Amino acid sequence: GCKSDKEDKSIEKLSVYFVPSREPEEIITATEPLKDLLKQQLEDQGFEIGQVEISVGTSYEAVGEALSAGTADIGLIPGGTYVLYDDGAEVILTATRSGLNKDSEVPKDWNDGTATEASDQQAVSYRSLIIAGPSEKGQELAAKVNAGEELTWEDLNSASWSIMSSSSPAGYIYPALWLQEKYGHSITDLTLAVQSDSYGSAMARLASGQVDIMLTYADARRDYTEKWGSEYGRTASIWEETNVIGVTPAIYNDTVCVSKSSENMNDDLKEAIQNAFIQIAGTDAGKEVISIYSHEGYQPAKESDYDQERAAQKLIQTLNAQ
Amino acid sequence: MRLYDKVFPPKQMVLSSGKTVEERFTRIPLILTGLLFMMILSIHITGFRISTLMNRGNEFFVILNQMIPPRTAYVSQIIQPLLDTIKMSLLGSFLGSILAIPFSIIAAGNIVKNKWILMTVRLFLSLIRTLPTLITALIATYIFGLGTMAGMAAISIFTFAYVGKQLYEQIETVDMGAFEAMEAMGANRFYSFLTAVVPFVLPAYCSTCLFCLEGNVRYASILGYVGAGGLGLILNEKIGWREYDSVGMILLVLFMAVFLIEGISYYIRKKLT
Amino acid sequence: MIEFSHVSKEYSNGVKGLDDVTLHIGQGEFVAIIGLSGAGKSTLLRSINRMHEITAGTLQVNGTDVASLNGKKLRSFRRGIGMIFQSFHLVGRTTVIKNVLMSKVPAMPFWRVVPGIFTKEEKIDALEALDKVGILEKAYMRADQLSGGQQQRVALARTLAQHPEIILADEPVAALDPVTARQVMGDFAKINKELNITILLNIHHVELALAYAERIIGIRSGKIVFDGKASSVDKAVLAGIYGEEMPEGVEELYEAV
């Protein structure tokens, strides 16, 4: 449980567990710089921290379990994971990222052939896109969308899809909601859907024509602009060859959660952590560090921010249970 | 070791008959020091703490408890992936085991005398074994597309390397007497191998392959991570949704399948020996 | 007919296995070769079917120069010579008859070797060989379920099924207890008489050699130091073969001579 012993301000070990929801940039070196910054910031607020330990994992459920068991004090996880584990985790911050210059709900607006750029506005949410690739089928669907026609369920179902694991917000949950709302079909109804292990490999499959459609977060194409030409061996640019054929509602960004059952945790520390992360994001050095996690800033968050997410998960779960 | 013997000179023992015997100083301190050093280093680096285990050991059973009772209703959705898993393990194990045969023959020191061939083939087998199966599976998904085909390819590569090593070790332990007798009767090396070595290694080979098959069925659940299809896929999904009762059901079904396979393979192995 | 003329064999490490051996063995003889461990008995035997190469001299078997043979010719030459080993060299896991049928493999076409298909004639021939050594009723038992003596008989049957003119046996009774050893030696004698097959065997048991073989060859450090009838072997001869390093127990045998 939470101790609110105000005297006890020395903590032997603070364990931070982080799972990237996007491609991390330099994962091997990712943990070192944040350690010192966090320690420094917390000490400034009167906490004595023996050691900050940062672990990077590849599965959300591992962080979830660690937070609910109290073996991790802080977890940097997507909103969806937080909702799933909210019996043991408490959200304190939402990460912000720079928004994009395109944010329309209409797919056609994304397909002007120019690159999507970052805007100077910070955003607490992002969208998921349904993207058609350079394969014949993909181009056919894109042409229809760009001509202003509505796609039919038959159109979608005849294409092959790359989806992510079913707990992925941008790669499964929100697109599933989109399908449900627009076509009344569940994502499991798709006959040619295959599950990719990562956005990187999904993008590669899209480029190779193995799949016609992929589901991904809105700025994924920015992350893969370069690889599109080099590794994936395409000649034309990603902005010309791929087209958005669907846009989902906004998804809340990654959260910073604390464990409810950690022995270290109390209200003071929670507040201190909140401040510490916001402070870190305020400095240039700090910005550089958190950019490794593709975060740019932090905003305080409350439970209710994620109510929409809860509803979405409920829906998916009831759909899946059928 | 020479140096060691110099530092710790052997003990002289004089018998009543006047003969002397030298006893080398025991190696045990050296081995113990090495082990102790590794232990301390490992405990330090990994942060191993018995006290944590004592205090928090019960947490281990939390997920296990949530798996019990398994959600029996889910079983209908498990069968298809299970069959996929078995199929890909079966085909993968078969291809890998067959492919291993020629390689292990030329990796066996009692069949091939050329040192360079032996070294190269063994190094090759070792390298393949070192390549993590997750990586081979991932590469396979790019080549063969997502799904069981990729899983099958990864499994056959793993099986190839594992069976290959086991088989050449088995061939090397065969008593070459019968082989020699065949050569003395005027058979060529290949005929001699077929008649004198194959009967010795065949039971062990089959047993290795069956063991591998059984292991592969289990292992296939990990391959789901890279999208190689089968049980692993639904296992991942159910863990992602924290539905541990369904996970429990998947594991129960897997357990029964493996049990069945083990039973059959036990019967076949009995029959073979 | 086996003809050694000034045959020498030097191993790659410089050890002289055979040293200027000249020897004539006629068809149908029963010869026992005795000598100390390391004297060169095995080397002598194994030169005959070219399991070892000789390094000097010529060795002819039935008029063929053994050294001239190669590849296919060598293999078909070997088919005419049976070889029996101290430790039988059977495939223990298969049946007795399959072991005997192994002697048919060298002459079989490939497609019959792989699945192991044998004709009825071949099987009958194998069974007849087993009958000759008196273990016909064990034909379908697993070879490793037989006693040592019986296993050596299977090896003998395998060799017989090869229909050789010469049988080379390298210490065929060393692994057997004395009673069984006598039985096996008796088998050799019987086969030698009945089928007129030349038999050359290495043996450590002087008493058995004297009791069963017609001719004794004594070998020492690669040289032939005695060659004569078994009945002409006496204390002095044995002393000449075994020298001072006589194996324990041999002294007592002198009385038996």
Added chain:
Amino acid sequence: MIEFSHVSKEYSNGVKGLDDVTLHIGQGEFVAIIGLSGAGKSTLLRSINRMHEITAGTLQVNGTDVASLNGKKLRSFRRGIGMIFQSFHLVGRTTVIKNVLMSKVPAMPFWRVVPGIFTKEEKIDALEALDKVGILEKAYMRADQLSGGQQQRVALARTLAQHPEIILADEPVAALDPVTARQVMGDFAKINKELNITILLNIHHVELALAYAERIIGIRSGKIVFDGKASSVDKAVLAGIYGEEMPEGVEELYEAV
């Protein structure tokens, strides 16, 4: 001194292993026990150190009634009796000397047993035992790297290191080739003479028994049918021991007698 008086042993299945045996064996005798398979040779031997219980009669060793012993007393009684088996019973994977040192274990304090610490005296004693059987130079080799004869010698050395007054050997040479068998029998004879240890051994090879032992005991269906000097064994005696079921090859031995 071993005293059997009207000793019987009935196995739980009703088979009479020993049937009213009365026997006196003095210190320093070298006795060979011969008889058919199943005659009760092993049973006789194993009653002496109570590896088997007798069911009737009394058996005294050096004045102690064997049946009265139990637990600790039985163990310390056994320390005085060495036992050697047909298949050596060595730990193949450790060194020869460790196998010999095993004989020291029963008398060692607990704290030395666990880590396996032996004193220098114990080691020298073990080495001397190895020296007595002539394989001192193999002391630090692994036991499974030795030949059968050498392994039996290690077993003998292990027993000697126990400093027993009596050695019981159950077919100690059955697994050995005849030459080595003679060597090992010679070892027994030597030790019997030099150290005045009583030796009782079971043996199937009549010729070896006659050549090395002083006294022969013939046993048949659990009963002693012959007991006398080796020199007094003749055709009739053997026929009495082995009956019609005489092992093959024995006939020929009659001539040797």
Added chain:
Amino acid sequence: MSEAIKQQLEQEKSSWFYKVGVTFLLAILLGWSSSTFQINRVSDNGLDIAKNIISGIFHPDRRLLFNFTKTGISYLVLETICIAFLGTIVGAVLAVPLSFFSAVNIVPKPIALAVRWVIMAIRTIPAFIYGLMFIRVTGPGAFAGVLTMSVCSIGMLSKMFIETIEDLDVRIIESLDASGCNTFQKIRYGIIPQLSPDFISTVIYRFDMNLRDATILGLVGAGGIGAPLIFAMSSYRWNEVGAILTGLIICILIIEFFSTKIRVRLARG
């Protein structure tokens, strides 16, 4: 052909029925599972990507490879070795009692069977689920990796241990009995020396396997080189993958070299 030979010939048990049966069954099974064999999705582009991967692996990121600080490959490999080492030892400690309780020459058959079921159940749970369970105990990091490795080692270790135990030569115990040893002394000098070479050899072999399996730990963030490898892999940085694999392979080959040597010495003395 004599009568006796004829009789024997007729006695021949025809095994071709069994052979054809097995072949037929195998063919059916393979035919059934051949539906997994679908190369329809093979695309040239996919092959290109595979080529990229392989070339990436062969051009490892030198910067990473020769980085000897705590964030470099060398440290990660060391951490992996430590996880595998400790995991193997803990696994062996757990496997020994389990194997004694499931050896039919030690305990009654029903108990042996029951314990074997337990071992099978332990083996059925995949590594990453163990990872999750242990993260609840120890938190993320190498400690969880050690524990995961140790339970994952139990299955194979106890299987091999059981074989060794069931091969025990009990005659040696008889001879110790004859020389007056008590039960404890019989175990110490009759059983342990027989078992230890095989046990040690098995443990070393498992250590070797655990090193190779270290990638799996990355799935849950249980320390070592696994997570970086998987990230590099899934985000398509093949020269990073190459660097990590190079480090791992060199280390495994070195360890394999020594472990084979030790194992051969244990077996042959």
